Amino acid sequence: MTPPIEPDTKNWTWVLEKTCTECGFTAAEVEVPELGSLIRANAAVWVEALARPDARTRPRDDVWSPVEYGAHVRDVHRLFAVRVRMMLEQDCPTFANWDQDATALAERYDLADPATVSVELVDAAEAVAAIYDAVQPEQYERAGLRSNGSEFTVTTIGRYHLHDDVHHLGDVAP
Numbered sequence: 001m002t003p004p005i006e007p008d009t010k011n012w013t014w015v016l017e018k019t020c021t022e023c024g025f026t027a028a029e030v031e032v033p034e035l036g037s038l039i040r041a042n043a044a045v046w047v048e049a050l051a052r053p054d055a056r057t058r059p060r061d062d063v064w065s066p067v068e069y070g071a072h073v074r075d076v077h078r079l080f081a082v083r084v085r086m087m088l089e090q091d092c093p094t095f096a097n098w099d100q101d102a103t104a105l106a107e108r109y110d111l112a113d114p115a116t117v118s119v120e121l122v123d124a125a126e127a128v129a130a131i132y133d134a135v136q137p138e139q140y141e142r143a144g145l146r147s148n149g150s151e152f153t154v155t156t157i158g159r160y161h162l163h164d165d166v167h168h169l170g171d172v173a174p
Contacts, residue, residue, distance in 0.1 A: 015163045016156050023167040027159035032140050035158045036129035039077070042165045043125035046070055047118050049172045055114040064109070066172040070117045071109040072100060073168055077124035080161040084131050087144040087154055097147040125165075132158055 019026040030038065049055065055066040064072070079098055086093040104110075140155045152160065 013150055013160065016159055020163060020167060023163075023170040025163050025166045027156075027163050030159050030162060032132065032135055032137075032155050032158055035132035035162060038162055039125050039129040039132070039165065042162070042169065043122045045169055046073060046121050046125075049169065050114040050118040050121070052174070054174075064104075064171070067112050067114045067117055068104060068109040069168045069172050070114070070121055071107065071112050072104060073165055074117060074121040074124050075100075075103060075107075076161065076164050077121065077128045080157065081124070081128040081131055083144060084128070084135075084154060084157060087142045087152075087157065088131075088135070088139055092143045092145060094145045095147060128161075 015025065016027050049066050050070050052066060055070075058065045058068075083093075083095050086095070135154055141153045144152050144157065146152070
């Protein structure tokens with residue numbers, strides 16, 4: 001069995017206020033109408049990363065392989081599709097907690113087929129991109145709460161979401 005990765009317990013919401021020092025992404029520069037196309041473009045690069053011969057190989061025991069990161073990004077797309085839809089349909093919903101590390105273990109990301117993950121990631125990216133594409137300006141400030149009380153708007157959750165996608169592409173760079 002592949003050794004588990006040390007769980008990431010950082011609160012990444014700070015990326016909404018300043019440039020990510022690890023990946024260089026500046027969330028505040030992204031507007032809601034750009035989210036769909038940026039998510040689709042990011043997914044296309046994931047297809048390339050998941051087609052590499054080393055897609056199943058961890059660079060170190062404590063770092064996910066490209067397919068593990070790809071499965072995570074796929075699931076992030078699925079999760080944010082649900083959350084954004086909730087924000088558009090409900091008044092200030094609270095999101096259930098999601099333990100990404102427990103999901104990676106339970107879903108056995110380490111055993112995933114890169115080709116399958118690639119198709120699923122693109123499909124999930126397209127589904128959530130279409131949701132962002134349909135958001136109207138008067139909906140940008142609709143709110144939702146994480147289980148820890150952090151408040152997001154449709155704008156900030158989209159920026160936060162896109163940062164995750166971009167950041168993890170840097171994690172799998174050859």
